[in-house]
Amino acid sequence: MHVELLYHTPDPERAIATAARLCYAPVGASELMETMPEERVRSVLSTIMGSGHFSTLEHASYTFAVDGVSRALTHQLVRHRIASFNQQSQRYVKFTDGLATVKPGSIAASEEASAVFDEAIKAAIAAYEKLLAAGVPAEDARYLLPNAAETKIVITMNVRELLHFFSLRCCNRAQWEIRDMAHRMLKLARPTAPFVFMDAGAPCIRGNCPEGKMTCGNPYPRVKRG
DSSP, rough: EEEEEEEOSSHHHHHHHHHHHHOOOSSSSHHHHOOOOOOHHHHHHHHHHHOGGGGGGOOOOEEEEEEEHHHHHHHHHTTTTSEEEEOTTTOOOOOTTTOOOOHHHHHTTTTHHHHHHHHHHHHHHHHHHHHTTOOOOHHHGGGGOOOOOOOEEEEEEHHHHHHHHHHHSSSSSOOOHHHHHHHHHHHHHHGSTTTTTTTTTSSGGSSSSSTTTGOOOOOOOOOOOO
8 A cells, every 4th residue: 555645735724724713804814824923823723623613624635645455445435525536447447467456464364265365356357357358348347356456546635524534544443454544644644734633533532432332442542632
């Protein structure tokens, strides 16, 4: 898996604070953006994050490029509807030089399970290639391709949705592959807006686990917002 932060709103914390401060300021947003002191930016952000007035977080966005993940992951990912996605197409891309796949660790750890997995993948790819050779369009031949097939995807989310995404997918109960991706995304995003992303991640970082009887029983260390 490779996760890259392609770009984000310049100075996202100042942009967020500007949008929030505009509601009460006699001057325009461009002037606020240029002249608001850093201590005022931090004060506004503290109020936003403490009060739950998160609409202003939607004025900053992040775009990530993710390679080497499975279709099983992206099927989960696109359930986050307040986001934009563009994924490598199995309709237009023909995998005639071999299809890379993602093998779960639980399978790779067992020689027997790994052999079963490899045999099934090999059979699916062989059948896929035969259909292509027979003139079947790639958009139809792809019906044989497994959830394990590697893919590439570009993801854009605003900060409010990113925080929600991290809350769900950084949790220990999230599926292992998307959890790994979420942690990598958070690691890249946090330095660009350290105050906003200070306590981003699983809910147990900020307080009690909301999973009830489904809790993993192994909470992350608490982070106290400064």
